[in-house]
Amino acid sequence: MTCYGAGVESGQDPDLLLGPTAAEGERSSVWPTVRRSASNRGYGRADLAWRGDGCADQQPVQRRELRYGSWEFSAASELAQRLRLPNSSPASALIGSVARHPSMLRVLAAVWRLPVTDLRVRQADADAWCWFGQWFGRRRRLAWAVLDLPAAEEHYLVGRHRQALRTNLRHARALGVTSSRVAYETWFEAVSSVMPARGDMPGPEQDRPGPGQQVAYYLARDGQGAALAFAEAALFGQFAVLYTLVSRPDRQPDASWARYQLHTFLVLDLGCSGVEHLLAGPALRESAGNQYFQHLLGYRARGLRVKVI
Numbered sequence: 001m002t003c004y005g006a007g008v009e010s011g012q013d014p015d016l017l018l019g020p021t022a023a024e025g026e027r028s029s030v031w032p033t034v035r036r037s038a039s040n041r042g043y044g045r046a047d048l049a050w051r052g053d054g055c056a057d058q059q060p061v062q063r064r065e066l067r068y069g070s071w072e073f074s075a076a077s078e079l080a081q082r083l084r085l086p087n088s089s090p091a092s093a094l095i096g097s098v099a100r101h102p103s104m105l106r107v108l109a110a111v112w113r114l115p116v117t118d119l120r121v122r123q124a125d126a127d128a129w130c131w132f133g134q135w136f137g138r139r140r141r142l143a144w145a146v147l148d149l150p151a152a153e154e155h156y157l158v159g160r161h162r163q164a165l166r167t168n169l170r171h172a173r174a175l176g177v178t179s180s181r182v183a184y185e186t187w188f189e190a191v192s193s194v195m196p197a198r199g200d201m202p203g204p205e206q207d208r209p210g211p212g213q214q215v216a217y218y219l220a221r222d223g224q225g226a227a228l229a230f231a232e233a234a235l236f237g238q239f240a241v242l243y244t245l246v247s248r249p250d251r252q253p254d255a256s257w258a259r260y261q262l263h264t265f266l267v268l269d270l271g272c273s274g275v276e277h278l279l280a281g282p283a284l285r286e287s288a289g290n291q292y293f294q295h296l297l298g299y300r301a302r303g304l305r306v307k308v309i
Contacts, residue, residue: 039225055274065115066143068295072110073284076143077291079107080284111284117277118304121236126308128212129234135241141304145283145294149271150259155299156267164296169264172257176223179258179265187217190227197250207232207244216240220262222251230260231266239277241268263297279304 006230066073119136126132150156162261182190209215214235220228229247233240245253245263252292270278280294283301 004261018035019138025177045235059074066110066301068209068283068291068299072107072293075107076111077284077286077288080143080282084138114143114301114303116140117144117146118204119236119239119277119304119306120309121238121306123308124212125214125236128210128214134217136304136306138212140275141282141306143282143284143301144304145280145286145299146302146304147267147280147297147299149275149278151271153268156264156271162298165260165264165298168260170259172220172261175254175257177228177254177258177261179218179220180219181269182219182263184215184217186233187219187230190219190230192220192231193227194246194248197248198246216266218262218266218269220247220265222258226256228255229262231262233270233278235270235275238275240275241278242266242278261298267297 005276066076121132121136126136156162184207191207207215216233216235218231218233220230222228225249228251229245231245232243234243245259247259249255267278280299283291283299284293286294
């Protein structure tokens, strides 16, 4: 996922480019970077959940939620960024971090003990995407950004924690922004108008679905029908992967509000279609701006277990 644009404070939230080929973005100053001490973690206090394996003679395993913005989340994110540095050994970097900061053991335990989302996917759907094996191997994936999809709008937008999202949606409606699910040809036409504003040009067959690939394409337009933002999601039955979410940099703040509306429309459309989970890549490896964006949209850090059936 790549971060573009300025911070949330200015109304210009980061765009999301997903997928195994996306370039790394620079870290944003949107999310607070000051570390909290172990005794001062009010915002980041973890919730508790319990996960049992059905065996009566074993104690349930305690699963702690690693909240966006908590001290543990920030420390784990910084470590994940260091482990991805070129010409560095992940094992040596991990050992060195623990040796210098013993508190990292608690951080690693928090990541390992995250609640786990179990996913199933058909073999044919997995084979249709060349990157599927790279993203979803047999090992449990740690700390992915997962959004549990609602079946109704009121279930997604209710509560104080969605107040900022509701405000952004009101801005979009006031500007006459509309979002819809569209055919590939309509989507690509919009991509061809948005990407030049970003200093890029799409290829003639960019993201055209290949054999066996199921993809949902989405578009946000202004009151005159001009494209402000576009998105696409790869569909795997029980879950979907948000592959792209991009807006025009020259139409701010309209495009910023459109991005929130487009994501919300996508979430509700997929949820009403029976999709249960939306994935947006490894949460700890995102820029601070993208992590804050995911926090506003309701994503949670989760472990993943994917079973091919």
